[in-house]
Amino acid sequence: MKGISVLDKIDRKILALLQKDSTTPVAEIGKKVGLSTTPCWRRIQKMEEDGVIKRRVAILDPAKVNAGVTVFVSVRTNQHHDKWLKEFAAVVEAHDEVVEFYRMSGDVDYVLRVVVPDIAHYDRFYQKLIAEMSMSDVSSSFAMEQIKYTTALPLEFVGKDDD
Known part of the structure; x- marks a missing residue:
């Protein structure tokens, strides 16, 4: 599909971790997804360049x-x-x-x-x-009460070319 980057299982795991806390150190993310720091950082940079990661923000109360x-x-x-x-x-x-x-x-x-x-x-x-x-x-x-709020997008819809 045009405009959508091919993201593998490791990329999806990285994105899930970053959506929970974008301040997590790259070394820690790498350890959780089975990569050393440099390859993990390269993947994050590539997803930023491709526009998959649009920006990193602080979510306020x-x-x-x-x-x-x-x-x-x-x-x-x-x-x-x-x-x-x-x-x-x-x-x-x-x-x-x-x-x-x-x-x-x-x-x-x-x-x-x-x-x-x-x-x-x-x-x-x-x-x-x-x-x-x-x-x-x-x-x-x-709104009387906020029942659910998240900024995390579901990742199960991403093409799974390596699964």
């Missing part, structure tokens, strides 16, 4: 950085052309509160995941958003 309220915002529009989407994407990009942004199929055109300290902050964000863009309908749902 939302409550400890005063961003404990999660809001899912559904947007409907009657504007279904590229110019409107580019303008809307630029507006959304300018708001740090928006941490995820998706174009959808079905009844809703776009979904945003917004994080804020409280409902009052969300209301200010909402007022700015609707002032900046024309939308047919905006609906907000507040």
